[in-house]
Amino acid sequence: MKNLNIINLTKGETFLHQLTGTTKVRLFAVLMVYVMMSFDLPIILPLFVFSIISIISLKPHWKTIQPLIFFVVFLNVLNIVLYWLANPLCGLEYTGDQTILFAYTDYLIVTRGTLWFLSIRLLKMLTAFSTSLAFIMSITPSELAAGLTNIGFPYKLGSIVEIAFRYIPDISRDYENIAVSMQCRGLELDAKKTKPIERLKQMVIILIPLIVTSFDRVGNISNAMDLRGFGKGKKRSYYSEYPERRNDKIFKLIYCLIALFCAYYIISGFITPRVPKMWIYWRCL
Amino acid sequence: MKKESFGKILLGKWDTKTIVGVAIGIALFAVLMVYGSITVFTNTNLSLAMLVPIIVGGLFGPLPAALACGLGNVLADLIGGWGFWFDWSIGNALLGFIVGSLKLYGANIDEGVFDVKHMVIYAILAVLGNVLAFGFVTPIFTKLIFGGELEISIAQGWVAAVSNSTVLLVAGIPILKALAARNARGTNLTKE
Numbered sequence: 001m002k003n004l005n006i007i008n009l010t011k012g013e014t015f016l017h018q019l020t021g022t023t024k025v026r027l028f029a030v031l032m033v034y035v036m037m038s039f040d041l042p043i044i045l046p047l048f049v050f051s052i053i054s055i056i057s058l059k060p061h062w063k064t065i066q067p068l069i070f071f072v073v074f075l076n077v078l079n080i081v082l083y084w085l086a087n088p089l090c091g092l093e094y095t096g097d098q099t100i101l102f103a104y105t106d107y108l109i110v111t112r113g114t115l116w117f118l119s120i121r122l123l124k125m126l127t128a129f130s131t132s133l134a135f136i137m138s139i140t141p142s143e144l145a146a147g148l149t150n151i152g153f154p155y156k157l158g159s160i161v162e163i164a165f166r167y168i169p170d171i172s173r174d175y176e177n178i179a180v181s182m183q184c185r186g187l188e189l190d191a192k193k194t195k196p197i198e199r200l201k202q203m204v205i206i207l208i209p210l211i212v213t214s215f216d217r218v219g220n221i222s223n224a225m226d227l228r229g230f231g232k233g234k235k236r237s238y239y240s241e242y243p244e245r246r247n248d249k250i251f252k253l254i255y256c257l258i259a260l261f262c263a264y265y266i267i268s269g270f271i272t273p274r275v276p277k278m279w280i281y282w283r284c285l
Numbered sequence: 286m287k288k289e290s291f292g293k294i295l296l297g298k299w300d301t302k303t304i305v306g307v308a309i310g311i312a313l314f315a316v317l318m319v320y321g322s323i324t325v326f327t328n329t330n331l332s333l334a335m336l337v338p339i340i341v342g343g344l345f346g347p348l349p350a351a352l353a354c355g356l357g358n359v360l361a362d363l364i365g366g367w368g369f370w371f372d373w374s375i376g377n378a379l380l381g382f383i384v385g386s387l388k389l390y391g392a393n394i395d396e397g398v399f400d401v402k403h404m405v406i407y408a409i410l411a412v413l414g415n416v417l418a419f420g421f422v423t424p425i426f427t428k429l430i431f432g433g434e435l436e437i438s439i440a441q442g443w444v445a446a447v448s449n450s451t452v453l454l455v456a457g458i459p460i461l462k463a464l465a466a467r468n469a470r471g472t473n474l475t476k477e
Contacts, residue, residue, distance in 0.1 A: 007363065086440065136363055156304055160352070163308035164315070164360060171309075172316045203333050204456045207317075208463055211340055214313050215306070222302040231301055 007165065011140055011240075014058055021143030021241060022150040023248045023255075028135045029151070030255045033262050035128050039094060039120050039278035043265075044127050051130040058137050065133070076125045080118050084110075091117025096276045116280060141165035146238035155236050163221070167214075174213055178206050298346070307349045307356075310341040314357025334361065335380075335452045336460055339407075342385020343394035343461065350385025351378045376423030376442075383414030384453060392461075399465035404458055411453040415446040 011017055016024075035047060083090055088109050092098065097113030139147075144165075145158030187202050225231075244252070276283075317334035337357065342350030355378030362370060384407070387394065392403035423445075424438035 132363075156299065160304055160308045160311065161356065161360075163305060164311035164356070167309055167312040168315055168360075171312050172320065175316055175320055200333075200452065200456055204459060207333060207336065207456070208460060211313070211336075211460070211464070212467070214309050215340070215344065218302060218306045218309055221309075222300075222305040225301050225305065231304075 007136060007141070009140055009165075011143075012058070012138070015247070016054055016058055016134070016138045018245075018247070019138075019251060020244065020248050021139065021145075021147035021238075023147075023244075023251050024135065024139050024143065025147030025151060027251060027255045028131070030259050030262065031131050032128070034258055035124060035131060037262060037266055039117070039124065041120060041123070041279050041281070043279075044120070044124055048123060048127040048130065051127065051134050054134045055130060055137070058134065060137055065137075068133075072129050073126065076122055076129075079125075080122050083121075084114065084118060088114065090114055091121075094277045095280060097280070112282075113280075117278070120278065140240065142238065142240040146241040149236075149238070150241070156231070159230070167217075171210070171214055175206070175210055178209050182206055303345045303349055306341060306345050307353050310337050310349070310353035311357040311360055313337050314353060315361040315363075318358070318361035332449075333452060333456060335449050336457055338381035338385045339387065339453070339457055339461065340394070340464070342381070343387045343392065343464070346388055347382050347386040351382035354378050354381025354385070372423050372426035372429075373445075375426050376418040379422055380414045380418035380449070383417070384411050386410065387461075392465075394461065394464050395468055397465045397468045399461055404461075407458070407461070408454055411457065412450050415450045415453070419443070419446040419449070 031047065035044060038044070085108075088107060089098075089111065091114050092111075094117050095113030097111065097116075099112040101110045101112055101115065103109040141162050145155075145162045148158045148161065149155045182202075182205060187205065314334045314337040317337065318332055334357065338350040338354040341353045355374045358374040358377045359371070362374075387403070387407065390403065390406050392399050392407070419442040420439070421442075423442050427438040
């Protein structure tokens with residue numbers, strides 16, 4: 001079982017853990033719009049700093065999230081390099097700057113505008129990641145379901161997410177058991193010794209029993225839920241959801257203000273398009 | 286056997302069984318995305334998770350399959366730890382809808398109905414769905430959400446489309462056949 005313990009199933013002790021599910025879900029939704037709407041450094045950087053602070057304040061197990069962070073940073077840097085290789089002039093429509101800094105060949109050139117655009121893009125990706133990480137580490141599946149219902153999704157959707165979270169550990173345990181017992185019978189699963197297509201065929205052999213056992217559960221679970229009267233009422237309440245406390249009210253004010261700012265920024269961008277499309281430091285010097 | 290109307294199959298029946306089935310589908314999708322994938326290209330895997338929507342679709346209908354595929358991708362992003370790619374989740378949901386429409390053209394895994402005719406339609410739909418979902422829809426959403434260049438998103442999308450089609454054809458047809466054969470036991474009995 002790798003990586004599976006960033007989702008916590010019980011409520012934590014810290015300040016952010018103690019907020020209600022509704023507050024967390026709404027704040028996260030607003031912040032996602034906030035980070036996606038622009039490429040401006042003055043807008044993205046504060047959120048990046050705040051999300052790092054909130055991750056630290058959640059007192060995570062650094063051992064579990066360290067490899068995760070390294071992997072994400074590595075993948076995003078790789079993506080940036082690939083973007084640059086595919087089109088060394090990318091970001092031109094955003095910056096409108098073609099000052100050449102280095103030129104290796106006629107094709108591989110680094111312009112000032114591209115460098116700026118790509119570094120902001122990297123920061124934007126990392127901000128989206130750190131915000132989501134803080135969100136995931138602070139919420140429990142039950143609170144997530146309650147929050148989704150409070151936003152206005154049907155509660156059946158919330159239940160789907162909750163049940164899915166509940167059965168991920170079970171299914172991954174089944175997967176490991178089946179894989180080990182198939183290896184006992186001589187199935188080679190080592191990535192170095194077999195070709196991808198061979199591995200694909202071997203995975204199918206593992207997959208059939210896994211699918212059968214997983215979907216055999218459906219009858220049991222749904223009968224148990226039916227017996228307890230699931231789906232009879234139009235609404236339901238959640239044990240993990242309680243009335244707003246003082247901190248929730250403060251956060252309510254904060255996310256309302258951020259939402260207003262996002263609306264203003266997006267609408268004003270439609271009425272008078274910004275030229276250039278992103279904030280550039282050398283224009284302000 | 287009672288014939289269901291086209292629209293009813295399209296929407297699916299949202300009873301407790303479907304809800305639990307979709308939830309299990311999501312969990313299975315997430316687990317397979319994390320364990321059962323073979324890396325080909327950045328952000329792109331030869332992933333067996335793509336087989337989940339056809340099974341959910343075969344059992345419950347196309348809309349549950351779309352939900353299982355889209356939400357499953359979000360959840361896999363959550364536990365797998367490679368960042369969040371909502372653009373890909375939208376593409377996956379569309380693909381789930383298309384390949385999960387087994388019941389619409391008469392294949393029925395529950396009753397063990399899966400012939401050569403269904404196989405051909407399934408293969409065509411799998412390829413078409415991949416091209417549509419990852420060749421066109423995902424790059425457009427990538428552009429909308431993250432900005433950035435269209436060319437490389439399209440390149441990634443095509444790699445994903447090819448690898449997913451491979452999985453859906455090489456592994457999907459044997460699995461569907463095996464499951465149909467397993468469920469077909471006892472269907473030749475007639476009620477007296």
